[in-house]
Amino acid sequence: MRSAAGKALASSYCYLPANDGARFRTSRDRLDEHMGDIPKWVIRDIRRSVASGMARIGIAVPVVEKILAHRKGTFAGIVGVYQKYGFLPEMTVAMQRWGDHVERLVTARDAKIVKLRKR
Numbered sequence: 055m056r057s058a059a060g061k062a063l064a065s066s067y068c069y070l071p072a073n074d075g076a077r078f079r080t081s082r083d084r085l086d087e088h089m090g091d092i093p094k095w096v097i098r099d100i101r102r103s104v105a106s107g108m109a110r111i112g113i114a115v116p117v118v119e120k121i122l123a124h125r126k127g128t129f130a131g132i133v134g135v136y137q138k139y140g141f142l143p144e145m146t147v148a149m150q151r152w153g154d155h156v157e158r159l160v161t162a163r164d165a166k167i168v169k170l171r172k173r
Contacts, residue, residue, distance in 0.1 A: 078097070082095075104121075117141055
């Protein structure tokens, strides 16, 4: 996979390339304008909320850590050396459950998460 600038990325999973940080901040600032008196937030606040929310709806911690691309925690040390399973089916189910949860919070309907094709 390549970044918008054409540079090779280390992973085929890319959530926010480093060169898109300014674009994210601009979008965040526009969103903040509509949210009233809330404290400033950063991307890790979203990660923390998602991790906590996924645990709250019963998604196993190792699956949450894989979704967040954590290399420590559950997968630190010797486990990281020997545990090579990618958890993709579990991550797919977890993301559908999380999407359904968020969709219900916003609209009272289930979300439809579609599978993306690899390039």
